[in-house]
Each structure stands twice: as structure tokens, then as C-alpha cells.
Amino acid sequence: MSDDILSIIPTDPHWQPARDVAERTTAIMADLAPGEPDGVDAEVDVTWHDNVAVIDCGANLERIGCPHCGASIDTKWWKDLLEAHLDEGFANLAVKTPCCGADSSLDALEYAWPCGFARFEIAVWNPQRDWFSDEELAVLGAVLGHPVRQIRAHI
Template structure:
């Protein structure tokens, strides 16, 4: 089942002050309790304590090899999420 982006936008607005102290939510479609990181997104999405941002890159996506090398240096898996801001 699809959940509208309006619900997501309202959720962001309601949690901007506490920075999502919890990812637990009640889904508007069925009232089921879930977590935001357990939902199936149609676009790359991530929840993190920090980010590495590259503004106006003059290239496309990082390769799997580049992401693996970065993850090894950081000691933690990484996910690439592109945003048009």
C-alpha cells in the first residue's frame, strides 16, 4: 500500500525540533505501528547521525567500489542518497 508524501512532510514538520527522537510511527493507511527505517521507499532514503555532503558534484553516482572503500575507512556501511535541493 502506498502512503502519500503529504503524510511524510507533516511528519518531518512535527519532528524537526527533536530530530526524530524515535523512528516509531503509526501508519496512516492501517494504523499499524512501524518504524520509518522499516518502510519500503521508492527513492533512496537514509536515517543517520551524520552526513557527508557533496554540493554540486561534477560527476554521477559513486561506484560500488568507491562506496566500499569509504565504508572501510569509516568502519561502517554507507548509503549514497542524492538530493536535488
């Protein structure tokens, strides 16, 4: 069985909110992404990472582009990099692009289906919606105390 996960993360990969603020934001997010029509609530998980973790889009990933030369970056390079940091996360996001050797950052790569990096994530499993609107993201960011972005994964 496959799952869809709609997550919000802070725009700054290192930022984390206070716990009470995270709880309020989680409650609002749960209201915005109701569960199944039969009344089963959507599962909402809050994750605090010690180091920066990848929040990827799973099988939705179509392409990774280099922000410097525009070339397509091999997804095998990406997957190998993620696997190497699976347990400990990322101390920093600095990387040399494999296409042109430019100094860059993992969060600056151009992902076809958004991917991100964060030390904090709120994830709704199998939401009955595709994306949050810009207005909803603004509300979630205001309650959280930091701008947010969204990632939609299919696993």
C-alpha cells in the first residue's frame, strides 16, 4: 500500500519552534487536512530532528536541476547522498554539483516536485487534499512564528 504525506517545514532548515507553538500549529494543520470521508481523522506527526534532515517528495521526484548551469542532476547521485546521511542527517547543506562542480547548497537545487531540508516537520498522512493554499501557508507560518513551505511525498 502506498501513502501520501503533506508536510510543512520552516523555510530556514535550521529553525525550530517552541513546543507549545508547534502544538497549536499542528492542531490548525489537522483542521486544514481532514481525514477520510468516513470520519477517520488524518494522522498528523510532528518530528524534531537533531540535525538537518531531508524532507523529500518520494516517488513524486521527477527531476533535479543545477541552479548554476541548468543541467539535470542524476537522481542516483542524490539518492546516494541521502543514503550516506540517512542516520545522522546533514551538519551543513554545502555541496559541489556533480554536473559543473559549482559550490552550491542542497536546498538551492531545483527540484521538480518540492523537496526540502529541516530540523522540524509537521506531516499529515494521507490528507484528503493536494496542497495548502498560499493563504493557508501564511496562516500556518504566522502561528508557527516562521515562514513555511510545503512538501508532498508519495511513498
